[in-house]
Amino acid sequence: MDFTLSNDVVEFRAAIRSIIAETVTPEVVDEMHRSGTFDLPALNLALGAAGYIERAVPGLGKGDPVELWVLFNELEKAGAPFDGLAINIMIAGVVVAVGTDEQKARILPSIISGEAGVCMGYSEPDHGSDVASITTRAVRDGDEWMINGAKMWTTMAHKATWLILLTRTNTEVPKHKGLTMFIMPMDTPGITVEPVHTMATERTNATWYDDVRVGDDAVLGEVNSGWRTMTVALAFERGVMGGTNAGVPLLRHFRLWADKVGLSADPFVRYQMARTAIDMQVATLLTQRSAWIAGSGGLPGLEGSMTKLFATEAYQRSVRAFQEMAGSSGLLQFHEPGAAADGFIDYDARHAPVTTIYGGTSEIQRNNIAERHLRLPKAR
Ligand SMILES: Cc1cc2nc3c(=O)[nH]c(=O)nc-3n(C[C@H](O)[C@H](O)[C@H](O)COP(=O)(O)OP(=O)(O)OC[C@H]3O[C@@H](n4cnc5c(N)ncnc54)[C@H](O)[C@@H]3O)c2cc1C
Missing domain, CATH: 1.10.540.10 (Acyl-CoA dehydrogenase/oxidase, N-terminal domain)
Structure with a gap:
């Protein structure tokens, strides 16, 4: 390419x-x-x-x-x-x-x-990686659908105008075949939003659905074809829309700080900075490959997994190394006097862990690569 x-x-x-x-x-x-x-x-x-x-x-x-x-x-x-x-x-x-x-x-x-804005209600308290097992129910009631259940990690629910909601509409068929996706206004009666604050400063939400009533015009895709709708959404998400170059601002912040405190001449510090620069360049090229495949009419499901896995784990390695080199000042937060890189080392160290969780965990990406690329037996 x-x-x-x-x-x-x-x-x-x-x-x-x-x-x-x-x-x-x-x-x-x-x-x-x-x-x-x-x-x-x-x-x-x-x-x-x-x-x-x-x-x-x-x-x-x-x-x-x-x-x-x-x-x-x-x-x-x-x-x-x-x-x-x-x-x-x-x-x-x-x-x-x-x-x-x-x-x-x-x-x-x-x-x-x-x-x-939009928010996505797929994950539930007990169903994240295995999202096809979700239990939020949508039941036909006259001309309407009545929805009851709970979702977890509904990021942006406190700001969004629209909600895309994955529900179970058929319990008699294999789990992937009984799902239906809805799209509805967030101010539909019966929806409750509670904040969930994460260690990376990012706010997400828990959301509840109590007798939420919507019409057929809220069904996104076909009834019981929610899994197909999910597949379309995930193919866009993985590997193309951000999340693969977080080490770039980290490196910029660290480098400015290292120059200021006179650490840039240290060979080990230079090695780590070069390592991060190389990793981020590789991540860039992997992402570009996923984008190119999508641009050529393909769905970069496998390549997106490779990109996300490499980029997020490289970011975690980098921030761990930078935090070790920054010592105790790398533990100080934004606005604390003496914080390394104005607090960004601490922030990135708290943010990096979540990047191998959301959008599909590293284990799920590895399973995907093992099964689709290496043709290894299915893990589940
Ligand atoms: C900050 C944040 C924002 C999020 N935003 C959203 C959002 O907007 N909308 C939304 O719907 N979801 C969102 N999520 C949810 C996210 O997609 C899930 O957290 C993720 O899919 C993992 O699910 P889980 O947390 O239930 O962990 P689990 O699925 O319970 O996994 C626990 C551990 O088991 C491992 N594991 C699970 N299954 C397997 C397997 N088959 N093989 C090997 N290992 C396995 C996992 O890798 C992980 O290490 C968000 C999560 C976070 C943390």
Whole structure:
């Protein structure tokens, strides 16, 4: 494959960089860590107004996966709050892929303008990796569906306008075949949101569904085809939409600090910085490969697993090494006097663990690679 970026993509990247420079200020980054909400309405609106959200949504506008990767890669390298935007673009892509014309007309304009956000209710307290076993029930009741259950880790539920919700509609068939996906407004009566604060400052949520009533117009995809809808969503998520270059801002912060305290001349410190730079370059190329496969009409399910596994574990190795080199100052948080890299070493050390959990854990990625690439026997 050819890793050269086309002129179009280079221009797109320059435009994205300039929007980031205008909207992602140090105050914004500070507020993101203070509030735990990794979303920036001003950024989303600016991207929406320029037509870049529509352009990035798979299957809509230009829908070039290489541009999608460039968008999130620039946001990630800048340390911008982009979790909300990533979910919005991913779910807009799902609506394009499996939604009805009525749903597309009703839902997409609010997302591509940057005004509305989306949250994803798949995981439950007892079902994360094995998400096909979820128990939240949607039962037919006259012309409506009545939904009852609980979800865990519903990130952005406290800000979102729309909710995509995975439910069980048939208990008599194998677990993957009895699932239905819904999309509904977050202010639908019966939905409760409670905050869950994580050690990485990121806020996520637990959500409850008590006699939530929706019509057929809320079914996203076919009834009992929720697994197919999930597969579309996950294929977009893994390996293309951010999460593969977190070591880049980490390295930038560490390097500035190492220069300031006179550590940059230390051969071991230099070795670790070079190691991180190489790992992040490899992660970049792996991500570009996934994007290229998607751009050529394929679904980079396997390559996305390889990319995510390599990139997130490399990030964890880097931050562990940097924290050891920073010593006790690497344990101090944002705004604490003497904190290494203004607190970013501590932050990254607390953030890195979650990157091998969400979007599919490392074990799940390894199973995927073992089964689909190495053709080893199924793990379960
Ligand atoms: C900060 C955060 C944000 C999140 N945001 C969202 C969101 O917006 N929406 C949403 O729906 N979900 C979200 N998630 C949930 C996330 O997708 C799950 O945490 C993840 O899928 C793992 O599920 P689990 O936590 O239930 O762990 P489990 O599935 O219980 O796994 C526990 C351990 O067992 C291992 N394991 C499980 N199955 C296997 C297997 N077959 N083979 C080998 N090892 C295995 C896992 O790798 C892990 O180490 C979020 C999670 C976090 C932490």
